[in-house]
Amino acid sequence: MIFYTPRMKEFILQEKKQLTHDVYELKYVSDTDMSHVPWQFVTFILPDGIGGRSYSVLSADKNEFVLIIKRVADGKKGSITLCDAEVGTSYKWVGPVGKFVLSEEKNAKLFAGTGTGVVPLYNQILTSLESGNTKDICLLFWVRKETDLFYQEQFNSLSEKYNNFEVKYALSRESIEGYHHGYITDFVDTDLSQRFDEAYLCWAPVVVDSMEEVLKKYDFDQEKIYTEKY
Numbered sequence: 463m464i465f466y467t468p469r470m471k472e473f474i475l476q477e478k479k480q481l482t483h484d485v486y487e488l489k490y491v492s493d494t495d496m497s498h499v500p501w502q503f504v505t506f507i508l509p510d511g512i513g514g515r516s517y518s519v520l521s522a523d524k525n526e527f528v529l530i531i532k533r534v535a536d537g538k539k540g541s542i543t544l545c546d547a548e549v550g551t552s553y554k555w556v557g558p559v560g561k562f563v564l565s566e567e568k569n570a571k572l573f574a575g576t577g578t579g580v581v582p583l584y585n586q587i588l589t590s591l592e593s594g595n596t597k598d599i600c601l602l603f604w605v606r607k608e609t610d611l612f613y614q615e616q617f618n619s620l621s622e623k624y625n626n627f628e629v630k631y632a633l634s635r636e637s638i639e640g641y642h643h644g645y646i647t648d649f650v651d652t653d654l655s656q657r658f659d660e661a662y663l664c665w666a667p668v669v670v671d672s673m674e675e676v677l678k679k680y681d682f683d684q685e686k687i688y689t690e691k692y
């Protein structure tokens with residue numbers, strides 16, 4: 463496992479793709495060569511008094527990084543600055559750092575995330591599958607509405623390629639055929655709790671805390687719950 467000492471880097475926005483009405487995939491490039499660092503995050507130092515904003519790494523290859531950022535319309539402009547930026551804009555940032563670490567054990571892993579909370583999970587799932595883990599790996603991907611979903615093609619192609627990986631999409635504010643309906647916590651029961659050895663949860667503190675509580679209620683080993691809160 464490789465950890466890098468944080469230091470200031472300069473990256474340039476090379477490509478921008480809109481994935482949903484408010485979620486963007488952003489690819490940055492630099493002359494700094496960095497290895498793939500799954501699950502960790504980078505912190506932009508943004509101008510105009512905005513300050514530091516952290517983003518999980520979706521993927522990295524040598525000197526390129528891909529992030530997925532939600533444009534929070536009523537926020538303090540960190541995500542707006544990044545999502546509205548023109549290709550060619552350069553940024554200072556530090557990282558990657560972070561302890562939301564994927565265990566190297568080849569065991570059954572449950573991943574649960576809401577919205578852009580799936581960004582580090584995608585990275586962890588890919589790493590786990592590519593490492594030859596043949597135990598059950600499941601992602602619960604929750605959003606409010608069908609139009610908030612992204613990366614279905616990527617997750618679906620992973621489930622076609624690896625028969626031990628399944629992805630379940632759920633909508634909390636819409637009831638549409640083909641999707642589960644309800645909150646992320648509705649999915650947990652004794653069966654789910656017994657099926658997995660580890661759980662990786664990512665998103666807003668309140669969602670992560672409730673999911674953790676429900677897992678514990680069904681006797682999931684507390685030591686094997688890993689969380690990242692945005």
Ligand SMILES: Cc1cc2nc3c(=O)[nH]c(=O)nc-3n(C[C@H](O)[C@H](O)[C@H](O)COP(=O)(O)OP(=O)(O)OC[C@H]3O[C@@H](n4cnc5c(N)ncnc54)[C@H](O)[C@@H]3O)c2cc1C
Pocket residue numbers: 503515516517518519529530531532533534536537538539540541542577578579581582666690691692
């Ligand atoms: C370790 C870490 C990793 C992160 N990775 C990502 C990532 O991969 N993608 C990403 O979009 N954001 C990520 N975030 C959140 C990001 O750092 C900012 O908080 C977010 O972009 C909002 O900043 P802002 O200045 O626009 O608004 P702020 O004024 O800072 O926040 C406005 C409100 O939006 C909430 N919020 C923060 N992030 C989100 C989100 N993704 N979706 C909905 N509401 C949100 C905040 O809790 C706050 O209530 C991460 C945060 C941390 C700590």
